[in-house]
Amino acid sequence: MDTEIRTASAPSQPVPQGDAGPFAVYEARVAAGTLDRDPEQEKAARRLDRLWRELRDYHPVVMQRAAARPGLFGGLRARLGLGGGRGAQAGPARPRGVYMVGQVGRGKTMLMDLFFDLAPVEHKRRVHFHRFMQDVHQRLHDMKVAQPDLADPIPPLARQIAQEAWLLCFDEFQVNDIADAMILGRLFEYLFADGVVVVATSNTRPEDLFQDRPGADAFKPFIDIIMREVDTVILDSPRDYRRGGVRGMRTWIVPADAAAKAELDTIFTHLAAGAPVQEVDLDIMGRILHVARAAGPVARFDFSELCGRFLGAGDYLALATRFPNLIIDNVPRMGPDNFDEARRFIVLIDALYEQNVKLFASAGDQPDSLYERGQGAKAFERTASRLEEMQSASYAQLPHLSA
Ligand SMILES: Nc1ncnc2c1ncn2[C@@H]1O[C@H](COP(=O)(O)OP(=O)(O)OP(=O)(O)O)[C@@H](O)[C@H]1O
Ligand SMILES: [Mg+2]
Incomplete structure (x- = not known):
């Protein structure tokens, strides 16, 4: 990878402690005249604000597992979290993520970056989705070279990604490629099972991702997972x-x-x-x-x-x-x-x-x-x-x- 976006590759971030969430900061910028008032953006900023609040009390299962010493209850909890599968975990429920969709120039990336900066999370990553997929392919390749006998590299890969950062902010979420489409469903199922929270911007609604393409049917389960785990927020302002x-x-x-x-x-x-x-x-x-x-x-x-x-x-x-x-x-x-x-x-x-x-x-x-x-x-x-x-x-x- 030749470059990462902003702090994307750094697993550890300074954790903002302030009381001002995305909505307050957005409103302050509108009041200061650096942003124009836009009701569609306000709606999205409110939704991001809710997630920001929920994240303050949330401890994802992947972090509980990392903190738990072997042999103590943590180990058992960890096994329960994975074992019955997917989604089961201790502590407050995983907050639903936010998927912002709209035409170009509506302020999706601006809002996501604002949210990312304020997110009270140490292990967070903001990355262009295309770059993220390049990284996924590279890691899969490396794992196959290092462990030729590994039958299924997706679960350990998901664990690795989740441990580095469990708040994932994806800019320009899109799926162009059948190779990506094949990986995504299972990868995200395991990421969510580890408690990962996803925020994304996109020009395409989740239900329209990778449609009208050969292999689109095989992609449907991924769409179902995304719709189950994130709320779609549409930014429909008339202004670019x-x-x-x-x-x-x-x-x-x-x-x-x-x-x-x-x-x-x-x-x-x-x-x-x-x-x-x-x-x-x-x-x-x-x-x-x-x-x-x-x-x-x-x-x-x-x-x-x-x-x-x-x-x-x-x-x-x-x-x-x-x-x-x-x-x-x-x-x-x-x-x-x-x-x-x-x-x-x-x-x-x-x-x-x-x-x-x-x-x-x-x-x-x-x-x-x-x-x-x-x-x-x-x-x-x-x-x-x-x-x-x-x-x-x-x-x-x-x-x-x-x-
Ligand atoms: N309310 C606003 N007032 C003034 N400038 C704004 C406002 N919202 C967004 N902008 C600016 O407009 C430009 C486009 O916004 P942004 O990049 O967030 O759009 P986008 O929805 O992500 O577009 P794309 O789909 O092409 O990625 C940016 O320079 C951003 O800072
Ligand atoms: Mg953008």
Whole structure:
């Protein structure tokens, strides 16, 4: 895996202790004007708020089992929890998860991230669903290599996943692949038996997942499990916030002066939509790429931070898959002496373009005048053309490709 989303790979999170739940924080952002009022989002925020409350008293069976010493009642309880199967467990009942569905740009991811940050859970994971499935396939493969005699790797895999994190937040839940469809039903049955709680965003209702496809019938039991374990919340607001957001904002601001910086400040605040400014570390094959300024779906860099140091395609791709929006201050005019910067900028723009990242920049000149002379100036023509396209209204509508 080249990158994980935010804190997704870290099994341990600081546990927020505050009294403000998702609904209160959402309302505060509306009151502060960083979010527009939206009754559909309010409804979803209330449902997430209920789950947030329920999680405060909930101890999943997988954690009870981990805490129980062998030979004591814990062992027996653990066996009961698994034995009669699925779903039986001690303590308060497992809260139902939340599956948010709606068209693009309705604020599903924004609400899920808000919930995730506040969730009073140490072992939580927020991950793009596609990435999660890649991880599942990798682990299944590793288990088969390590234990060729293992008849059924799904139960131990589920146990492993649940122990690392029992609150799983999936962005962009979808099933495109028969190989995934085959695994999902049993995997989730075991995850739920271990007490896992699931929150998800999706453009597809659970009952419509993987339908009209060969093998759809075999997938029906999974749909039943999901419908049994999570509540579907439909965000049906008429507004696509992504459209309103990008239209009207300049994306390429010349020159890179104080006014340009102020304009980018406004864009940053708007895109952050109330999310706190924070540092984010991206894990790129075990190496950390530090993002000094990020807020929700946007990251901001000075050109020199991105192209003036030794970064490569892997770093740019990690950024491009993690952040739907990127702001770059101070893109300079470049000449023969800036060959390295120009080359990295080409690679960076390719990565952003491939993932449909929305770019906002201040620059010393228009794209086709940025790098006219020097090694690779010819290749830069494609970059300039992409930068032009990335300023268009049609590009602004493209969905971010996060995996
Ligand atoms: N009430 C709101 N006021 C202002 N901005 C908002 C509001 N809700 C969402 N946004 C912003 O709109 C953009 C799109 O929201 P988000 O990414 O959460 O949509 P989504 O429903 O997950 O879309 P998709 O289905 O394409 O993933 C984000 O930048 C988000 O911060
Ligand atoms: Mg989304």
